[in-house]
Amino acid sequence: MFNSINSHSCIVKASKLIACAVLFFSALNVASEHPQNPSKQTLASDLEQIKSEVLKLNRELFILEEDLLFPASTQVAVFISIDIGRFFTLDSVELKIDSKDVTGFLYTDRQRKALEKGGIQRIYLGNLKTGKHQLTAIFTGIDNEGRTTKQAITHHFDKADDAKMIELKIDDNVANYRANIHVEEWAL
Amino acid sequence: MHCSARKLALILFLLTVQSASTFAQTHHNEQLKSKYSATFKNKLYRQALFFYFSGNYSQALRQISINNQRFNAQTPKSDLFNAGLQVAIGLQQQATKTLLAIAAQQTKQATTAEQVNDTGKSATSADELLLIALLQLTEQQVEQGNKAQAQQLLAKIKHVSPAYYQQYYTLNQLAYWPAAPTSLASIIATKDQTSTQNQDNNSALNSPYIHVNQALFYIENNNYPQAENILLNVKNNNPKQASVTFWQQLFSPFVNEEIVNKKATSDILIQQQAIADYAQLLLAQMYVKQQRYNDSFIILKSFPQHSPYSEPALFLFAYAAQKTQHYDMAITLFNLLQQQYPYSNLGWQSTLLMASQITQKQEPLASGTEKTLKQALANYQKVDVFFSTKLSALKGFEHAFLTTDNLLNFSVKASPLTLQEQQQKQRVDNNIIDNLAAASPYQTSSPWLQKALQNSALKADYQHLIELDLLARHLQQQQQKSKWLDYTLTLNKTRQDKIFTTQQQHPISALITKLKARREQLAQILNLVEKQQNVQALANAKEQKWLQSITQSEDALNIIKTQRNTTDYQERLQRVNGVLQWQLSQQFIPRLWQHKTQLASIDKQLAIAQTQQQKFTHFANAHQSLTFIEKRQQQSATKINVLLNDITHITVQANQQIKATVQTFINQQRAMLTANLLTSRHSMAAILEKISFPAQAPTVQPQARQRQTSSEDL
Incomplete structure (x- = not known):
């Protein structure tokens, strides 16, 4: 009778209702049915090994693709970050380089919160010739009084042989209860 | 053999690739270490955080790996983050390796820096992350029955904060079952928790899972009064479960949404109900084991209809009803079990018990008249047909399953999703x-x-x-x-x-x-x-x-x-x-x-x-x-x-x-x-014998008696 109930506990486990108490039964079942089954261990271990290799391969191909499509000599990356974000609720960003639209991004609540929690988003990755360029970013959002506002910033930069990384930082200005946008070029 | 050779070839291939680039990479890495500043590394880590908080866990893990590979931006935080995600996707060996290395490093640091007052928030968080990751990994090992690995991981935990003690203690119970855990980690409180430390220590062990496991331990050792007290307490009071902390959410990213959204509240309620049901069922079983059928019958009367334990509860209830001479109810319940669970062992046992019950019930009334015996025989014939049909169905299943090439296509349940949703999935x-x-x-x-x-x-x-x-x-x-x-x-x-x-x-x-x-x-x-x-x-x-x-x-x-x-x-x-x-x-x-x-x-x-x-x-x-x-x-x-x-x-x-x-x-x-x-x-033979020789036949069939479930079997 106890055995019958133990085997039935798997139903509960499948429904993910109980974690630990049920784990006990399933653990006992496993132990009793397959005590130290080496082939099972090998299969699990092989599968884990493959999973790990696939992840590694994924990463390698991703890097390879980036290296090929965006070599450092021409690479330009633009990032967005928010410090606190009390005075500006970010809704969307438009990005222009040398007066040409290069990208735009419309944020979901979750993505905006991800920025407010300290995340940095790479919004653009592209190629540019060496020389002088102009970056313009237009931020649309809601200010602390609930009005839809737009803020723009223009930044001139020189593209050299190294990869160029530019961060657009939105931070709160307590003095005037508004958000400020700063530009920071990352030093490698 | 073939597999080993293939694996060896793969390893050799990887080693060749690695060794070719090792020298250049070592030199390059050394240069990188000094080249990239801490601020830059932090910015790289924050990119992974953005993916993580946006719910894109694959990219978060990839970003961490790229940061390490391309910029050598490996920090203790990112290592833990990496290990957490590894645990979440079931890369147990890798995660174990990473976590044990981190644990060893932390121990080393603690020894060398001996008593540097570690008041920094980040340091506490790192400890917490490590603890959670180790607990999650232990849970996975226990689930897969790898008790030795689970014990090994638990042994690495030296201190546990009250918030995680319930989980830690339960995992210890499971990893060392049926023995009691050998040595448990001490409970430590963070500074802001010091005032409530004693309270926390008491409440840390107040988990329904811990109680139920303890009760099971007592039942195994025939200490029924203790088990009864505990199970009654769980059934009636259902002690509060530990709340899910931020870091637990962080390290269970794939259930994160479920925890965050409103569904979580109902899930917790369902869990609480399920554990109370389980306690009730154990209690009833224990009563049956003690031949207290009436107590078992009474306690199961109030068992909820929609419970994950409906089937065993129904069986136990029918059995208790039979033992307490509620024959009509017992027959109805056995019949219900047979109909609802035609493939379960309990359903099959119910079929036999029901047939036996019908025979027994008719005997005192008709004292073995030919008519009633024929009815009993007809009933057993139905049982015979039932089991014969099941045997042939089993044979059909055996043939179909063992000849299937793609097991994932075997008799797949029709999905309630639309075709588009299925394709998307x-x-x-x-x-x-x-x-x-x-x-x-x-x-x-x-x-x-x-x-x-x-x-x-x-x-x-x-x-x-x-x-x-x-x-x-x-x-x-x-x-x-x-x-x-x-x-x-x-x-x-x-x-x-x-x-x-x-x-x-x-x-x-x-x-x-x-x-x-x-x-x-x-x-x-x-x-x-x-x-x-x-x-x-x-x-x-x-x-x-x-x-x-x-x-x-x-x-x-x-x-x-x-x-x-x-x-x-x-x-x-x-x-x-x-x-x-x-x-x-x-x-x-x-x-x-x-x-x-x-x-x-x-x-x-x-x-x-x-x-x-x-x-x-x-x-x-x-x-x-x-x-x-x-x-x-x-x-x-x-x-x-x-x-x-x-x-x-x-x-x-x-x-x-x-x-x-x-x-x-x-x-x-x-x-x-x-x-x-x-x-x-x-049983049929016995009845036929009785029909043929009414005077000599025993009142109850000896063979059928043997198969009837007794309290000792339970």
């Missing part, structure tokens, strides 16, 4: 981690397979098969990507070769050098003219012609001056020459400036041409880097093929393993059904 994108984590368990419409899948080992094997299928489909996509990269590389190479050929056909650099030499010559002349104020040197073509004409005239005058008077001519010539010289001197400065400007312009053009030429040279040299990328692409392509082969091989193994397990299950079921069939036939 089946789509394997780059986010392999999300796909692996979200892989739903195999659902079948075959009742036999459903029953077999109650075996957690078989279920795990099926999960492996699903994962292998996902990995194979993902790798096929990666293969396409690799081919596209190969194509792009070929295009780039062709372009590069063209430029290279053009360069060879038109040696621009030689031409530039020649032009440069010529320009230098001109510059020198111009300098000389300026220095000597040689106005004639800057005369234009017309003026040059005039100057030449004047010179010729002077020569002619010199020849004829001995024969004729040339004074007049000479004066006129001098006047003309004077005017021309005056004009040239007037034009000298502007012309000199003009020439210098032109020279500067030539310099500029030459510089541009030189830059272009350098670019071409650079581009031609980039041939090497392209070759390097090409090499990497070829390595990836080879790796994909090796992995696909490995997956095929392991899938075959998994199929064989599953078929073997299912075969064992079928044999067990067949034995059980045959035994049940035999019991019912023995």
Whole structure:
């Protein structure tokens, strides 16, 4: 009778209702049915090994693709970050380089919160010739009084042989209860 | 053997690839370490955080890996983050390795820095992260029955905060079962928790899971009063469960949404109800074991209808009803069990018990008249047909299952999703981690397979098969990507070769050098003219012609001056020459400036041409880097093929393993059904005997008695 109930506990486990108490039964079942089954261990271990290799391969191909499509000599990356974000609720960003639209991004609540929690988003990755360029970013959002506002910033930069990384930082200005946008070029 | 050879080949291949780049990488890494600042590394880590908080866990893990590989941005925080995600996607060996290394490093740091007051928030968080990751990993090991590994991981935990003690204690109970945990970690409180530490210590052990496990321990040792107290307490009070902390959420990313959204509240309530139901069921079982059938009957009267434990509770209730002489109710309940659970062991037992019950119930009334005995016989015949049908159905299942090539296609349960939703779900994108984590368990419409899948080992094997299928489909996509990269590389190479050929056909650099030499010559002349104020040197073509004409005239005058008077001519010539010289001197400065400007312009053009030429040279040299990328692409392509082969091989193994397990299950079921069939036939024989020899036949069939469930069996 106890055995019958133990085997039935798997139903509960499948429904993910109980974690630990049920784990006990399933653990006992496993132990009793397959005590130290080496082939099972090998299969699990092989599968884990493959999973790990696939992840590694994924990463390698991703890097390879980036290296090929965006070599450092021409690479330009633009990032967005928010410090606190009390005075500006970010809704969307438009990005222009040398007066040409290069990208735009419309944020979901979750993505905006991800920025407010300290995340940095790479919004653009592209190629540019060496020389002088102009970056313009237009931020649309809601200010602390609930009005839809737009803020723009223009930044001139020189593209050299190294990869160029530019961060657009939105931070709160307590003095005037508004958000400020700063530009920071990352030093490698 | 074949597998080992393949694995060895794979390892050798990887080692070759690694060793080739190890030396260069070591040197490069050392340079990188100093090159990238802490601020930059932090920014890289924050990129992973953005992906994580946006719910894109694959990219978060990839970002962490890229940060490590490309920028050597490995920090303790990112290591923990990495380990947490590894735990979440089931990379247990890797996660164990990472976590144990971190734990060892922390212990070392704690020893060397001995008692540095660790008040920093980040340090506390790191400890907490490590603890959670270790607990999650232990839970996975326990779930898979790897008790030794679970014990090993638990032994690494030295201190536990009250918030995690319930989970820690429960895992210890499970890992060491049936023995008691040997040594437990101490409970530590953070500074802001000190005031409530005692309270926390008491509440830490107040988990329903801990109580139920404790009760089970008492039942195993026949200490029923203690077990009863605990189970009654769980059933009636249902002690509060530990709340889920932020870090627990962080380390269970794939259930994160469920915890965050409103559904979580209802899930917690369902869990609480389920554990209370379980306590109630255990209590009833314990009463039956003690032959307190009436208590069991009373306690199960209030058992909820919709519970994960309905089936055993219903059986126990029917059994208790039979024992307490509620015969009608018992028969109804056994009948219900047989109808609702026709493939379960309890359903089969119910069928037998019901038949026996009907026979027993009729005996006192009719005391074995032929009519009632025939009714009993007819009832047993139904039972006979029931078990015979099940046996033939089992045979049909055996044949169908064991001859299936693709086990994932065997009798798949129809999905309630629309075709579009199904296609979307089946789509394997780059986010392999999300796909692996979200892989739903195999659902079948075959009742036999459903029953077999109650075996957690078989279920795990099926999960492996699903994962292998996902990995194979993902790798096929990666293969396409690799081919596209190969194509792009070929295009780039062709372009590069063209430029290279053009360069060879038109040696621009030689031409530039020649032009440069010529320009230098001109510059020198111009300098000389300026220095000597040689106005004639800057005369234009017309003026040059005039100057030449004047010179010729002077020569002619010199020849004829001995024969004729040339004074007049000479004066006129001098006047003309004077005017021309005056004009040239007037034009000298502007012309000199003009020439210098032109020279500067030539310099500029030459510089541009030189830059272009350098670019071409650079581009031609980039041939090497392209070759390097090409090499990497070829390595990836080879790796994909090796992995696909490995997956095929392991899938075959998994199929064989599953078929073997299912075969064992079928044999067990067949034995059980045959035994049940035999019991019912023995009972039938006894009844037939009774019909044939009414005076000699015993009142109750001895064979049937043997198969009836007694309290000792329970």
